[in-house]
Amino acid sequence: MLYLEGLLDNEEILKPVHHASKKSAQLYHQPAPRAEHHSGKKINGEQSDAESNNGGLEAESVRVCTTDQPGATVSNVGLSTPMANFTVGGHEGQDGGEYWGPSDGSLRHFAKKAADISLPGTGGSSSRSLFIFSEENFIRKYAKIIIEWGPFEYMVLLTIIANCIVLALEEHLPKDDKTPLAVQLEETEIYFVVIFLVEALLKIVALGFVLHKGAYLRNIWNIMDFVVVVTGIITMAASSQLDLRTLRAVRVLRPLKLVSGIPSLQVVLKSIIRAMTPLLQVCLLVIFAIIIFAIVGLEFYSGAFKNACFKIGTKGNSEDDIYIGDEANIRPCSSGSPSSADLNGAFKCQENISVCRGRWVGPYFGITNFDNIAYAMLTVFQCITMEGWTEVLYYTNDAIGPYINWLYFYPLIILGSFFMLNLVLGVLSGEFAKERLRVENRRSYIKLRRQQQIDMELSGYLEWICKAEEVILNEDRTTDEDKLRIMEARKRAATKMKKIGKEPSDENNEDNDSDLLSDINIGRSNIQNRKQTGRCAAFWKAEKHFRFSLRRLVKSQPFYWTVIVLVFLNTVCTASEHYGQPKWHEEFLYYTEFVFLGLFIFEMLIKMYGLGVRIYFQSSFNIFDCGVIIVSIIEVIWSYYKDGASFGISTLRALRLLRVFKVTRYWSSLRNLVVSLLSSMRSIVSLLFLLFLFILIFALLGMQLFGGEMNFDDGRPPAHFDTFPIALLTVFQILTGADWNEVMYNGIRAHGIEDGDKKGMFYSIYFIILVVFGNYTLLNVFLAIAVDNLTNAQEMTAAEEEEEVGRKERNKHEKELMEETSGGQQVTVNICPPSPANNEENPKISNFNYKDSNHQNDLKNNKNTANAVTKKSNISQNQFDNDGLDTENNDLVNNNIPRDSNNSEDPPPQAPKQEEEGAFGSGPRPMLPYSSMFIFGPKNPIRRFCHFVVNLRYFDLFIMIVICASSFALATEEPVNEDAFRNKILNYFDYVFTIVFTVEMILKVIDLGVFLHPGSYCRNLWNILDATVVICAVVAFFFDDTASKNLNTIKSMRVLRVLRPLKTINRVPKLKAVFDCVVNSLKNVANILIVYMLFQLIFAVIAVQLFKGKFFYCTDESKSTEEECRGQFFSYEEFEDTPSVENREWLRRDFHYDNLFEAMLTLFTVTTGEGWPGILHNSMDSTYEDQGPKPGNRMEMAIFYVVFFIVFPFFFVNIFVALIIITFQDQGEAELEDAQLDKNQKQCIDFAVNARPTSRYMPKNKKTIKYKIWRLVVSTKFEYFVMTLIALNTIVLMMKFSNKSSVDMGQGIEFQKNPEQPKYERVLISINIIFTTLFTIECVLKLLAFGIKNYFHDPWNVFDFITVVGSIIDVLVNEFGSTYSSFNSFKALPYVCLLILMLFFIYAIIGMQVFGNIKLDSHTDLNRHNNFRNFLYALMLLFRCATGENWQAIMIACLSGQTCDPESNLEPPKTCGSSAIAYVYFVSFMFLSSFLMLNLFVAVIMDNFDYLTRDSSILGPHHLDEFVREWAEIDPGATGRIHYQDMYEMLKNIEPPVGFGKKCPIKFAYRKLIRMNMPVASDNTVHFTTTLFALIRESLSIKMGPVEEMDKLDDELRELIRKMWPVQARKKKLLNLLVPPNSELNDNHMTVGKIYVGLIIAENWRAYKSSQSKMNNLKMVEDKEEVSNHGDTPSADIDPNSATTSV
DSSP states (O other): OHHHHHHHHOHHHHHHHHHHHHHHHHHHHOOOSSSOOGGGOEETTEEOHHHHTTTTSOHHHHHHHHOOOTTOOHHHHTTOHHHHHHHHTTTSSOTTOOOOSOOOSOHHHHHHHHHHOOOTTOOSOSOOBTTTBOTTOHHHHHHHHHHTSHHHHHHHHHHHHHHHHHHHHOOBOGGGOBOHHHHHHHTTHHHHHHHHHHHHHHHHHHHOSSSSTTOGGGSHHHHHHHHHHHHHHHHHHSOTTSOOHHHHGGGGGGGGHHHHTOGGGHHHHHHHHHTHHHHHHHHHHHHHHHHHHHHHHHHHHTTGGGOEEEETTOOOOSGGGBOOTTSSSOOOOOSSOHHHHHHHTOOOOOTTTEEEESOOOOHHHHTSOOSSHHHHHHHHHHHHTTSSHHHHHHHHHHHHOSSSTHHHHHHIIIIIIIIIHHHHHHHHHHHHHHHHHHHHHHHHHHHHHHHHHHHHHHHHHHHHHHHHHHHHHHSTTOOHHHHHHHHHHHHHHHHHHHHHHHSOOTTTOTTHHHHHHHHHOTTHHHHHHHHHHSTTHHHHHHHHHHHHHHHHHHTSHHHHHHHHHHHHHHHHHHHTOOTTOOHHHHHHHHHHHHHHHHHHHHHHHHHHHHHOHHHHTTSHHHHHHHHHHHHHHHHHHHHHHSTTOOOOGGGGGGGGGGGGGGGSTTHHHHHHHHHHHHHTHHHHHHHHHHHHHHHHHHHHHHHHHHTTTOOBTTBOOSSOSSSHHHHHHHHHHHHTTSSHHHHHHHHHHHTSSTTSOGGGGGGHHHHHHIIIIIIIIIHHHHHHHHHHHHHHHHHHHHHHHHHHHHHHHHHHHHHHHHHHHTTSOOOOOOOSOSOTTTOOSOHHHHTSOOOOGGGGGGGTOTTOOHHHHHTHHHHHHTOOBTTBOOHHHHHHHHHHSOOOTTTOOOSGGGHHHHHHHHTTSSSOOOOOSSOBTTTBOTTOHHHHHHHHHHTOTTHHHHHHHHHHHHHHHHHTOOSSOTTOHHHHHHHHHHHHHHHHHHHHHHHHHHHHOSSSSTTOGGGSHHHHHHHHHHHHHHHHHHHHHTTOTTOHHHHHHHHGGGGGGGGGGGGOHHHHHHHHHHHHHHHHHHHHHHHHHHHHHHHHHHHHHHHTTOOEEESSTTOOBTTTOOSEEEEOOTTOSSOEEEEOOEEEOSSOOSSHHHHHHHHHHHHTTSSHHHHHHHHHHOOSTTBOOOTTSOGGGHHHHHHHHHHIIIIIHHHHHHHHHHHHHHHHHHHHHTTTOOHHHHHHHHHHHHOOOOOOOOOSOTTSHHHHHHHHHTSHHHHHHHHHHHHHHHHHHHTOOOOSOOEETTTTEEOOOOTTHHHHHHHHHHHHHHHHHHHHHHHHHHHHHHHHHHHTTSHHHHHHHHHHHHHHHHHHHTSOOOOOOOOOOOSSHHHHHHHHHHHHHHHHHHHHHHHTTBOOOTTSSSSSSSOSSSHHHHHHHHHHHHTTSSHHHHHHHTSTTBOBOGGGTOOTTSOBOOHHHHHHHHHHHHIIIIIIITHHHHHHHHHHSGGGTSOTTSOOGGGTHHHHHHHHHHOTTOOSEEEHHHHHHHHHHSOTTTSOOTTSOHHHHHHHHHHHOOBOOTTSEEEHHHHHHHHHHHHHTSSOOOGGGHHHHHHHHHHHHHHHSHHHHTSHHHHHHHSOOGGGTSTTOOBHHHHHHHHHHHHHHHHHHHHHHHHHHHHHHHHHHHHHHHTTSOOSOOOTTHHHHHO
């Protein structure tokens, strides 16, 4: 052993041994290719020095290590042939490799060296760089060394960052003026270009340019670098006359290289990249929809926006000549006569003042219009982003009337915004989840392989040690002492290995950190000994007792709640701060801040002392507390030296209130959510970094494109690109989708739209790309992360709940076993003191005995929770309620437990539970066995009559009809004039409805009882809702009769009538399911909502401290204080010739932060993403309290809004949406749990249940003209011809444009109309006639070929026919036709829409009653387009709010103090509107509609389009259409039967996952058909439905198992179909087709399985016979050869097995 230890101490010997052992492990165990050891790692195809320097040693050492002979010596082991082959295997046969082994003097060595030496510029390698430099060229080698040098990459990244800083420092001025700094910065461009050029040249020389693998231009990042370098050289070398601003803008792509250097972006980037294919499909669908809507808009609204009201007597076309009257801006007018304008409701000019002329450039500088296909597509895209779409709608209302435009715009928003753009979210969410799972699996795989690699190397090393020891032990020169040492060393090593195996892993031991930290304390034991035995031992002992008492104190409940109360009081004090507070309040807050800070510092010190510093900082809450306290101290010191500079950081202390969750049942779910979010924090931070990089690049690009250009005559807009900070904020604003269209208008206008030059339109591409990739791609990844995290959190919570349930079940069964062993006596009350023996986790449940024989085995193994998990569904169904046990539980108890006095129960308490559950069913319900109101017993005739009436078949239907009639009456009320005749008539109807609902309530109360017993009327929430509505209506009528109808209280009571439609929810099961989904979402959102409100409170308090009293302004912008803002001033309004004199007013912004309520309202508005740019600029312009704004005074305040956006709209709102999505998915999957089906299997079975074979009509007589026409119209060439015609017709439709006027807005000079315009229009009309004729011919040919009945059987033919008829009418009447588009709907979507419509109905009626009498004003958002005057307008207003379109301005227009409409008969002293109701009304509606209801669209889409990201090899319902089509080819008459051989050929021709595929082996296809096993009829045919269902069942393994279990599984599947498809299962024939009964499969009936089993047997028999014949032939040949070799005398001792052995 000493010899061996000396051997191991020699590094020169140990290195090759280690290397050889590693190579041995690699040879025999084949480790993962990525988990390489340093000695074997290769860099760019060349071996590292560690390997190449060990090349020739060591065959001896390697042979010693790997011998298998126990008694071998070194000399005989060296002859091992396999190891000799292994030794040189690593250095031979490599292209371009080098042999750096030591020279052994052999000719072979020098020949190898000579072959590898090459001159510069020459060499034998084929991968030359630039056709000059070979792999061995020293220039290329040094270039490789440089680019692979680590600091080189960092130098390049630092250069890129420096270039970004230079670009950001530049300030752009109008008309290409430059600041001195900008001139100096431009001189640095040459240095950056040279650096990037050198980098590119080095990489080109080292890697090659483009032709071979791994070359420079074969990397996407290198292509980007190359483009940047080339454009930089061009811009520097070009002459100054060329405008290369756009080319120079390519420089901003340089920061993208930062992405390639950060590996943590892997999940985010790869998920986006992998989603590109389905995203491209979604983009094509969106583009197709945009083109369709743009063509329709082109037909409807072409040239409609060019007409405006020009003043009479003016000949110019300037906007100054347009008369706007009382309108806020220029409106389009109707070009027809005034009578036609009155008829269609369009905007008309005032007579004798203005006249309608078509010379206006149009709204938004002529950008928003439908005059040609490009403008129309841009306008449609703007509308589907839901920004500015209502203005476009209102412009069309003014131009052609409001009656038909909603048919165009509302489907556009619903299909485009709610449906198609949300597909992007579904795709990204699915891809992110898949990519995260893929990365996690890869990490775990690499970790496992690395561990295996280490184990292999260790085992190989130890094996070599053991072999070497064996050699040493067997040598004669080894002494007995050395042998003894070796044996003792082996024993010690074995003991250490056992200890290593017994130690727990770090992952499973949470306390390892503290143990490890405790071992680090140096000299601690000496100090403790000194404390115990020194002079001050008594003091240290007392100190120890004091510390322990403090530790008990800080861990006690009173201390915990004291701290919570202090935190709450501190939060209340900070939240009470407001503008205009009295002096004493301000001083009180000043001193309480010091008091609370001192208390919390004292608390922190006590905890640190009592628990110890190390234990204190192990809690994340304590770390947070310490950080907040330190920051608070810094803030106090800062505010002392700089008065009024508080940042409100101490408000973060309110987050400590989250500890209250510890005492609630929500704590585990909240904790798991936080754990899941922290685990994905790397993805979130990576996404934030990617988002910042995206914003940075587009801000720099915007500065290059639009810097200094947005300076117009009417001033510079707030969102511009002149400076870097404002450019960042502008891009961030566009990313959030807030008023991005306004920024685009200014960008287009900056580059020329007003001079007749349309080149500015090309710059809209910048904004479109920014919105598509930023808003709809990157920001949706936030939601994808939220969905993924919530799914993980719910899985963790579910696992914990299952474990808890299993533990309680085990405890319960242990207790039952103890009871049985103690003589069967049952313990019903647990009165013993708490102890380990009798303490129950849930005493309430432990009082009851629930016994199940399946769980008896759990007593033997308490750690096994499998049975508890499998019983989870039973436990969830058999929950204990507040009154005792459910009926099912009692049945279990009564069946499993012997009856005695302790467990017997009376049957009456269970009857009401059955009745309550049956109340939602459809069958007749028995009367409750209780006395109703202590008067009506079960046999009372009055009660029996009431029970009979309530349970009549049509009673609920009658009530539903009355509810609908009542809702219709509510919708038709006149909200302005309450004394209108219509309202009087409706009032009488309301009496009737109220009487009906009152009678219904009385009948149900008599039948069910009021409250006291189970199943009574008031124990159902829906009944309480009904009673509330009825009682309020009766009370309102009573007060109405006493002449008190103007009381607001009574009016609000009558408003409660709008809740009547909610009664329908309980009567429509599927609607109730969707409603339950919303309710469950609210339950799940509740704990998140509390955290949301807490964060909102914190931000609101910080905002109050930052901005209180700073949002005042003077109407005269030159005045900045209230004292100065007095008197009058001249106001120069746009479109006005002369200035007007106005009074100066000191006003406050509509949204401000003067108190906590207003701050939270303002922040909620910011959360919705509407109007926040104005609030942001007001914040940045704020100065001091009671002073006016100063532009750009506090730019740093933008950080507050950026952080707020990241926390709320990007994070919390997405968690809301994710909760709704997951709840919806769970709701849909809940019904599938018992059926043991997943969603895809259910959808496929549903397809098979409802699928029918389609018929392909074919004339019987093949000699007729009809047959020839049929052959023509069904031919592929004819289909391609028609498709070509459709594409050409679409292009022609897109070529239409309107050119009514081209105006120079600056000079008011009209250009002449294009003389070619009429000719062009006539050509388009002629082409349209030609296409109409061709499509008419196609329609006629198909009618002749198929006949009328068969033609209209196909929906596409119906669509073609309608389109052709519409086109003919268009040609004949020379008017516009319409284009139709059909989309598939989802089964859940109608009920989602119905629930949303019900919400809209309720809010519309309330809005009509409360805000309907406000006077309409065109300068506010309550105007003739947008109001509560009738039900339809109220619905349209709410739809606008739901899309987020400037909803906050509508809310401001409904606040108190508004002027009443003259028709309402309310005189001027009285005002309309209500601030309190408006705030509650609009905020609640936005929360319910935007955050909850409309996100059900997202849930439905993600639920139905998950196949976009699902593995395409899994059979899904979208694949099965191909089966139906292929069947129709074989069975054109739709008989439903084809020959089984045709079926086999059909499945062979269909590619997987539906069919077998042409490359499928025959035996594999036969096996699948055997498992499908469809019955074969007497004519050798199989049925369509049976084949389709068998194919689905076999592909998805639905109730499939071994042969002996198939009969049982068939029965289970039949029961499953009866349960899930009850209507279809009533048809016994269909059920037998889906799952054939055994009578059709057994004995004398032929099946496909029997046929193909026979074919396989025959095939195997033929193969067996063929092999036997070959063996016999071979044996005969060998016998002949044997005979010929031995002559005529055969050998007597032939081995009988020799022939077999040779074969």
